[in-house]
Amino acid sequence: MVNHMKSVLKKVPHYVWWILAIVLLIISILIFYFFIEIPVIKLNGKEQITLSYQDTYKDPGYQVKTKVLQKNIKSCIKTKGNVNTKKIGTYTITYTCNYHHRTFTKKRTIKIVDKKNPELTLKGDNPIYVCPGKELQEPGFQAIDEYDGDLTKNVVIKKLEDGSYEYQVKDSSNNQVIKTRKVEYKDITKPTITLKGPTTLYLTVGSRYPEYGASASDNCDAIGSNNITIKNNVNMNQPGTYSVVYSVKDKSGNESSVTRTVKVSRPAYSGKGKTIYLTFDDGPSGDITPQILDILKEEGVKATFFVINHGSSLDYLIKREHDEGHTVALHSYTHNYGQIYASESAYFNDLRMIQTKVKNIIGVAPTLIRFPGGSSNTVSKFNPGIMTRLTNQVEQQGFDYFDWNIDSEDAGGASSSKEVYDNVTSALRGGNYIVLMHDFSSNYKTLNALRDIIRYGKAQGYTFAALSHNSIKAHHGVNN
Numbered sequence: 001m002v003n004h005m006k007s008v009l010k011k012v013p014h015y016v017w018w019i020l021a022i023v024l025l026i027i028s029i030l031i032f033y034f035f036i037e038i039p040v041i042k043l044n045g046k047e048q049i050t051l052s053y054q055d056t057y058k059d060p061g062y063q064v065k066t067k068v069l070q071k072n073i074k075s076c077i078k079t080k081g082n083v084n085t086k087k088i089g090t091y092t093i094t095y096t097c098n099y100h101h102r103t104f105t106k107k108r109t110i111k112i113v114d115k116k117n118p119e120l121t122l123k124g125d126n127p128i129y130v131c132p133g134k135e136l137q138e139p140g141f142q143a144i145d146e147y148d149g150d151l152t153k154n155v156v157i158k159k160l161e162d163g164s165y166e167y168q169v170k171d172s173s174n175n176q177v178i179k180t181r182k183v184e185y186k187d188i189t190k191p192t193i194t195l196k197g198p199t200t201l202y203l204t205v206g207s208r209y210p211e212y213g214a215s216a217s218d219n220c221d222a223i224g225s226n227n228i229t230i231k232n233n234v235n236m237n238q239p240g241t242y243s244v245v246y247s248v249k250d251k252s253g254n255e256s257s258v259t260r261t262v263k264v265s266r267p268a269y270s271g272k273g274k275t276i277y278l279t280f281d282d283g284p285s286g287d288i289t290p291q292i293l294d295i296l297k298e299e300g301v302k303a304t305f306f307v308i309n310h311g312s313s314l315d316y317l318i319k320r321e322h323d324e325g326h327t328v329a330l331h332s333y334t335h336n337y338g339q340i341y342a343s344e345s346a347y348f349n350d351l352r353m354i355q356t357k358v359k360n361i362i363g364v365a366p367t368l369i370r371f372p373g374g375s376s377n378t379v380s381k382f383n384p385g386i387m388t389r390l391t392n393q394v395e396q397q398g399f400d401y402f403d404w405n406i407d408s409e410d411a412g413g414a415s416s417s418k419e420v421y422d423n424v425t426s427a428l429r430g431g432n433y434i435v436l437m438h439d440f441s442s443n444y445k446t447l448n449a450l451r452d453i454i455r456y457g458k459a460q461g462y463t464f465a466a467l468s469h470n471s472i473k474a475h476h477g478v479n480n
């Protein structure tokens with residue numbers, strides 16, 4: 001059998017062997033190129049990349065070489081897919097190489113994540129004080145996440161065992177923030193205490209001290225005027241300046257106090273005389289002054305107007321004041337404290353200007369004056385000692401200056417005509433009084449109280465008069 005095979009092969013012609021050898025060679029080459037020498041895709045960098053939201057993504061690239069001969073065939077690659085770093089998610093980039101009608105691929109995954117915590121802001125104080133036994137009034141909070149936006153509605157509030165509050169918020173990527181607001185159940189705020197009646201009381205020796213009292217309140221405790229302690233060392237038989245101190249304490253020991261100044265002086269005219277000198281500063285005004293003049297006329301009362309310059313259109317009112325028997329006196333041309341108290345010459349320049357103006361209207365030059373702010377003013381302290389010098393110099397130059405011993409407070413503390421009325425009438429103790437009031441524009445408080453004040457005074461037996469060189473001056477103590 002074997003011998004038979006050998007004899008058959010010997011009969012095969014040589015060229016057949018050659019053909020066979022060539023066919024085998026071709027098959028080997030084809031197998032090499034199609035199945036062995038294939039592209040190998042290698043990615044630069046990692047195949048899985050994690051990035052934060054809003055980072056920038058740059059593809060790290062790739063290498064492609066054939067497996068055996070290491071031939072660079074990078075240009076065969078087509079990439080597909082993109083990455084949106086503004087949106088959380090997993091993105092895939094596919095690298096595809098078509099090589100000899102076969103397709104080779106490699107993938108890279110990119111994860112975009114939100115690693116940033118939301119921003120949680122607590123409004124109001126931290127630590128915050130809450131009245132003992134009371135609950136916290138939530139002062140507010142805000143939670144903003146860079147990715148999710150406003151998360152304020154998702155904030156969870158928890159009261160802790162020690163009474164503090166915990167605020168917790170999570171974003172859609174489970175990034176969590178916790179903040180604590182420390183709450184101290186303590187009253188650290190002082191009570192409020194306010195004087196009733198005037199801050200400065202002008203009284204005459206031997207009269208009765210009127211106690212107007214004060215009112216008080218507290219942020220935590222129920223506190224009223226009966227919790228107020230009054231320290232009073234006023235001696236009504238001894239002229240002088242006294243302080244009455246009103247103090248109040250809340251349950252937590254916070255204390256507040258206010259002081260009333262009481263000036264006790266001897267009556268200008270001992271014994272005889274019950275006179276009220278109504279004085280009106282800072283006018284004239286087109287709305288108030290004519291009505292005041294009407295009331296004074298109807299009540300048959302004379303008063304004093306310490307005028308300032310309001311331009312020529314109101315000159316007729318200065319003339320009317322004079323014509324109707326009132327005293328027109330000088331207050332200031334400008335009423336500008338910074339200007340008139342800058343120096344003695346500045347003061348006298350201003351005073352001469354208003355004096356000349358009034359003289360041109362009524363024909364006589366007034367020499368009765370009142371310092372803006374009164375002789376006791378402290379607004380002039382920027383120029384130390386100016387009031388001490390001016391009070392002497394005005395008298396040397398023939399002027400008489402007037403202060404007051406009743407302040408209606410119509411330019412200050414009084415908020416209604418009733419308060420103006422009370423401030424004036426309650427201070428009347430049977431002597432001689434200069435009453436400070438104002439007829440500047442819109443001062444209806446005084447206008448509406450005026451007739452009642454006059455009638456009260458008349459009923460108490462007072463005479464009303466305009467100031468003259470012979471009347472009381474009610475000089476204050478000079479404070480500068």
Ligand SMILES: [Zn+2]
Pocket residue numbers: 281282331335372373
């Ligand atoms: Zn004034």
